[in-house]
C-alpha cells in the first residue's frame with residue numbers, strides 16, 4: 017500500500033490508474049477506523065479495480081466548541097488495517113496541505129443540508145461539502161463510498177455531485193453495527209460503561225419506530241413520539257420507567273428519505289433519524305422505512 021501525503025502526488029496516482037483503464041474507488045474517512053469504514057473499503061475493492069482511502073480530520077466541519085482536539089488519532093493502526101484489506105493507496109495530508117495560507121473558497125451546501133444536523137451544527141456541512149469536493153478534485157475517482165450511518169451527509173454529497181456536475185458515482189454502504197445494534201462510530205470510544213449501555217437506546221428506538229410502522233402505524237408524529245419516549249426511558253406500556261435515558265435529544269424524527277422534509281403520513285420511503293447526547297458524546301443513527 018502506497019502512503020501519500022502530497023495532494024499533487026495523490027492526483028498523479030489516480031490519473032495513472034485511470035490512464036491504465038482502471039476504475040478507482042475513493043473512501044474518505046477521518047481515521048480511527050472500525051468495521052464500518054472497512055466495509056466501505058471492501059465494497060470499493062469488489063466494485064473497483066483500484067482503491068484509495070483518505071484519512072483527514074477536517075477542521076472546517078467542527079465548531080470551536082466541538083471535539084476536534086480530542087478526536088481519536090490512530091494513524092499507525094489505521095494504515096495497518098487498510099493494508100490488511102489490500103487497499104492500494106492511502107492519502108494522509110497534513111492540514112496545511114489542504115488549507116494553504118489564504119484559503120477562502122467554500123462550498124455553499126445544498127438545501128438538504130439546512131435541517132437537522134444543519135441546525136444543530138450550523139457550519140458543519142459547509143466544511144464537509146468543501147473538503148469532499150476538494151478530495152474529489154485531488155482524487156478524481158470513478159466511484160466514492162460513503163456510509164448510510166451519516167445519512168444526511170450522504171444526501172448532501174449526492175445533491176452536491178448532482179448540482180455541480182461532479183463525474184463521480186456515489187455509492188452508499190449499509191450501517192455496520194455492534195452485535196447488540198449500536199451503530200459503529202469512531203466516537204463510541206468516548207463512551208463510559210454506563211454511556212455505552214444508554215447508547216443502545218438509540219438503535220432500539222429506531223427499531224421500535226420501524227416495528228410500529230410494520231404493525232400499521234403510518235403517522236410520522238406517532239413514531240417520533242414513541243422514539244422520544246423510549247430515548248427518555250419512558251416505556252409505552254406505562255410500566256415503571258426504566259432508569260436508562262439519554263442525556264439530551266437533538267432530534268428524533270421521521271422525515272422524507274430524499275428531501276429530509278417533515279411529513280405527516282408515511283406514503284413513500286421515509287427515514288427515522290436520531291441525534292442525542294449520551295454523556296459528553298454526540299451520537300447519530302438512522303433507519304430507512306421502506307414503503
Ligand SMILES: Nc1ncnc2c1ncn2[C@@H]1O[C@H](COP(=O)(O)OP(=O)(O)OP(=O)(O)O)[C@@H](O)[C@H]1O
Pocket residue numbers: 044045046047051052053055056161162163164165166189190191192193199200201202203204
Ligand atoms: N457504522 C458505520 N457503517 C458504515 N459506514 C460508516 C459507519 N460509521 C461511519 N461510516 C462511514 O465512514 C465514513 C467516514 O466516517 P467517519 O470517519 O466520520 O467515521 P465515524 O465513525 O462516522 O466517525 P464519527 O464518530 O466522527 O461520526 C463516512 O462515509 C461514514 O458514513
Ligand SMILES: CC(C)(CO)[C@@H](O)C(=O)[O-]
Pocket residue numbers: 044045046072074077144147148166169
Ligand atoms: C466525509 C468526511 C470524511 C469528510 O471529512 C467526514 O465527514 C466523515 O468521515 O464522515
Ligand code: BAL
Pocket residue numbers: 077078166169
Ligand atoms: N461522521 C461525520 C463527521 C463528523 O461528525 O464531523
